[in-house]
Amino acid sequence: MTTFFNLTLAGLSSGAVFAALGLSLVIIYRATRVVNFAQPALALISSYVAYSVTKGTGSYWLGFAAAIVVGTVLGIAVERLLVRPLRNAPELSPIIATMGLLLVLQAVAGMIWSNEPHAFSYAFDFRGRFSAADLFAVLAVLVTATGVLLLFKFTSLGLRMRAAAFNPEVARLLGVRVGVMLTLGWGLAAAVGSLAGLLAVPPFISPTVLDEVFVFALTAAVLGGLDNPLGTIVGGLALGIGLSYVAGLLGPELVPLAALAILVSVLAVRPAGLFGRATARRV
Amino acid sequence: MLNKLPPVVVHLLAALGCLVLLVLLTFAADPFTNLRIATVGYYLIAVAGLALLTGFNGQVSLGHGAFMFIGAYTVALLVKRVPAFPIWADLLLATVAGGVAGLLAGAAAARLRGPYLAGATLALAVGLPAVTQRFPELLAGSNGLSFTVNSQPAGLVGTIPSTQWQAWIVWLAVLLALVVLANLARGKLGRTLRAVRDDEVAASLAGVHVGRTKILAFLVSSACGGLAGGLQAFLLGTAAPGSFTVALSLSLLAALVLGGLGSLWGALWGAIALVYFQVWTDDIAEVLSLRSDISDNLPLALYGVVLIVVVLAFPAGIQGGLRKLWVRVRRPVPSQRGEAS
Amino acid sequence: MSITSHEKLLHVGGVTVRFGGLVALSEVSLTIRPRTVVGVIGPNGAGKTTLFNVVCGFIRPETGDLSWKGRPLRKHRPDQLAGLGIARTLQGLGLFGGLTVLENVMTGAGRLARTGSLASLLGTGKSARDERELRDRSMAVLTELDVAHVAQLHPGALPYGVRKRVALARALVSEPELLLLDEPASGLSTGEMDELADRIRALTEKTAVVLVEHHMDLVMRVCDEVVVLDFGEVIASGSPDEVRVDPAVADAYLGTAPEELPSA
Amino acid sequence: MLEIEGLSAHYGPVRALSEVNLKVEEGSITAILGANGAGKTTLLRVISGLVRASGGRVTAFGEDITAMPTDRIARSGVAHVPEGGGVIPELTVEENLRLGALWRPDRADRARALDEVLELFPPLAPRRSKAAGTLSGGERQMLAIGRGLMGRPRMLLLDEPSLGLAPLVAAKIMAVLRDLRADTGLTVLLVEQNARSALSISDYGFVLGLGEVVASDDAATLLADDQLRHAYLGF
């Protein structure tokens, strides 16, 4: 029983991280219909910045702020320089371009900070089954997700962002500054992604630390329905807890297989994820 | 005149021509270049299979490495456990195993679209190699299997280097598979695949069983993946989970896009690019002799830059660029094919 | 096996369809006899396209049944219709953008192909002959519809009217016994509409047609019988002339402003 | 109001418009007619900036808008209801409508406009919170036109608005346009296949043929010109 309880708590905190990174994927997907493979690399760079700033100043929160700022700027730059020129290209082009960017940024991180791991601190005390750091992660993710949900669902800015993503041409005809919306979307997503990075990276940072988290984050986003921030949160937490059970009760080597099994069985019943709905009628 | 022959004959003749050229090429090349020629071969068939699935049928797979995984382990197990089987039988079974896996994956994926399919296939690429951990006795866990395939006829041992022989075998298998793919691409099935990609509703009204077509695309494409994995195992004598990472699956897709979607030629350019970009970036990094943190990471960075630049500069891939060039050269002579048929 | 032996080609009996709380079709019955043209008209959202979707198997009705040539159609799938001899055009265009016009039409002729997928994979001589035959037949239909000159082009850049004809060609090439046309005249010029009317009439030598249309002059000109839907219910049916003077129809659909009344 | 001088447009090597000159008076309804592929849609797309002119000039409200970005043109009061409606199927009906007026600062008036449009097209009201993708073809067209009206535009560009609409609704739209012109001084540029019904509410008409203006005159004169009708309008 306590094992079960402990596994649930452990799953909750890792699930929060999946959810956060998944959320940033969802925001970009909503904003530009692109699955951003460079997202873990953006989060990585901003986490490294946090590492350096914290090391230099001794303040975790200065590093935290620097990471969010740098992440946002990076996200905006990527949209402007890489994604925008590809807006008329075939649908796979942005995927490949962001993959290329992932490689470049990981390599750059290795060049600057070396491929060897460094210690990276938690925001709060990490001791305890459900520590202050865990609580912070879960709360930060919930608050961010609620904010994003409100933004998309109830504000006109959110509506404009969605319209720009679904059909840029029509959005333009309706007076929406599509370029600004897309940039905003990427900036926001990168900020959330940086937050996710800061939560996911501890205790050690190295260029590939976010790879695994990214796969699970994408799984969580797909699980919840890529169009739905709420779904991603639920998907992330469910995945985190599910995988924690598998790792604890069956063996850690089964985790990737279990993620596959969970995803396939959910998609078999709901092809657009738990919370996704097939909006358009087909005929 | 050539038009009157059944496509299979045309394609077989073309394949034969290619094989002859290749054999000549292998004599001109040193043993290591022959290894690279063979490597291009198995990547080609993997990318060509993906071209069918993603380019023709519009199903994006981020997990094609999983089918190579299956093919490689099939060959590895057969070589180790049933050494009596000739290598062509092993390769055939690897193809079949890949196809069967594709059938299952396709059936599960038939209702998925766009990023949902991408996510599910990515999970496949991550999840499937983990089975080696579950059956360590059979599949040797994370160490994987290593073995040697002695397929070279006794008469040839010593006369030609083994890599040259291997290049022949690989390309023979690849060209045979390409003949099938070319038949398919040119014929009714290719048309059906593209129709389903463009509009599922209209396709079903035209009598196309959409689900079955998508599964078929998966099947053929992953059979190619299985063959590619089998050839890799044959060539390198290894089957280990560490070879079939997400990075492999993604680089297959990258090769496809770089080469150009929607044509088998694109797969060839993509496969060549996949092999040689890495060689070039490694060489450049080596020449520069920098601090280890920088030189270790430089090939990766350069490879990423190449991906970005090519996608930005040639949105339709290398084949698209070549075609544009071709059209420009041919402009003065208008095509007559429309009227002829 | 002559079609005339079946008095009823298609029968729709008491079909009801609901989307959530919305009743899209309620107890709709309809019979299509061979070589007749039946018009289905009604206000926007009356359920006309939904009716087609039920016939095609895209939507399973809550209640009601369907039969084709006296045999019940149960749990049929859209792709089986072509095999039965039913073809349909879509309210949009539904052309395959990545295929040439000729390939678009050839796709529609799938049911006439005799060789299977395996033969196509192996690229046998038989499948090549089959392809040639398909190509010839498709070209013939394109020629008949005056669009043979664009056979090698992709439909994306073609004028709307031409694309409409390509869509029609794709439906006709399989030589269906029943053709379901969903707003074939929308976007056509008056001249093209006349041409369409003649073509539909000519079709009735072999084929029955169900026509969903908002252009009343076309409906009145070509239909043998007209069924009027409103809020998912059949509110009138009969010959064009009967329907035209039906006050319920005028109220719900045609309106009474004299300048807008179509002149036949 | 709207002045077009020597306007040309190309799609790659295909010339869709050549040297088009056209003038639209403020508060008038102008019909643009012509056969399939004549360039009507292209003309509207050039005006709203979706297609860049390869020559010539477009002036609206006394301002040169030839090179202005589409969204700015829209915010200056030009509403374009594109061919086929262009509703966003993933958004709800209400969201689609709200999008039409988002650039206007007056929040209260935006709400008022929403009510007016829902009143104008009764079938939309009960479907407010449904995804636009579930609408029938005609309902989508209503939604598109309604969305165009949401912004209370000064100029309305309508590309085949009656496509897929029941006769009663089509007639009603024509009547609404007439009323709006009378009440608010709205300027309308109306592209229609159905030349007769378009001309019946228009003040002026231009006939395009193969990308050029082949005729232009008062609507009534065009209607009466039998030769022109046969050659270009097909009735």
Add this chain to the structure above:
Amino acid sequence: ACGGAGETPANNGGAKSGEPAPGVTDTEVVIGSHHPLTGPAAPGYSKISVGARAVYDYINDGGGVNGRKITYKVEDDGYNPTKTVEVVKKLVLEDKVFAIVGGLGTPTHSKVLDYLTTEGVPDVLVSSGALMWNAPEKHPNTFGYQLDYTREGKIQGKFIKEKLAGKKVGLLVQNDDIGTDTQKGLDQFIKDQIVERKTYDPANTDVTPQISALQAAGAEVVVCECIPAFTALTILTSLKIGYKPQLMVSSIGADPATLTGLVEQFAKQGGTQVSGGALLTGIMGTRYLPSVRGASDPWTEFFKGIHDKYIPQEPFTDTMVYGMVQAYTFSQALKAAGKDLTRQKLLDAMSSGELKGPGLTPFAYSKDDHAGYTGALVFQIAADGSVNTLEEAMTTDTESGEVKAVDDKRPTPQEVKLVG
């Protein structure tokens, strides 16, 4: 047409004496290796070749070995066996290396074993503790380097049985041959003391479930056969869940310098106000090489000198020393092979049994034994970050042989000087 085809005869041609060996000229000898320099496996390993290169630079600056400068080519295989095969074939066929030295990793290097055997390429000082490198019959050219996991398990098992008698032992091992081989050794001594066995997957950095299970089983000693990152994760996870077992870490993951770098930042949050490696205090481990934190050792001094001269910007860690010892050992073998260098002579020098150097225990090398280091000492990390020896170096075999004290004398750097 390049006439290279004839140069790679199918069987051990390179090892025939008399012919000039590939990669060897009067002034140069080219050697190659494969390491994960990038990718998920790079952390922990990417600095080994940096250390090795510094040693070769030092030797080359001193005139090389027997007048030949050593050219050291390291290929990045990303720990991907397919790439390993490709890069090793490239090294052999294109770069024509004389030998492969210190190829890294069990899953990777095992895939080129047959190939190198067939081609007759010396394959020495393999960087892995697996048992398969010691197969002189099948792979006459291959020599191990590292202490193998079974021997290490035996030494740890014996130590626990004697010094931590009666305590409940939990096991955390990597889920590959590291785990199975270690168990073989441990079980000879403490099978009945072990109350729980858990594995971790290097791809999954969350070890909370495993550590929790060890805690639940009441293990007082945790034997951690983990790579450095996972040793550190074990320490931090135990701290997180309030679990304080005695850790016994194997040599692959017990580098105190690396561990300190990884965990010291968490000491503050750990509640201990002591600086440095407070979290490491009391941890026990085994090692067979001189330690950068150990009591002053002439070899450590020596390597520190090379480090400070050639790679001062890199941290000086046990991992780096690992590569330096490897390079130095190879250079010693090269020297012993003589001026008239052939592949066979190198192999003869390796199996002569004369190779003695920086390591704390002897190599097993002989005509019919190609295993590397044969034993280790047990140490404990003190509060100030230094390490104390708890038990002097012991040596043993992979079977059921005795674990006994090392009686060989270690030569000093001066005694086996290669330069100057």
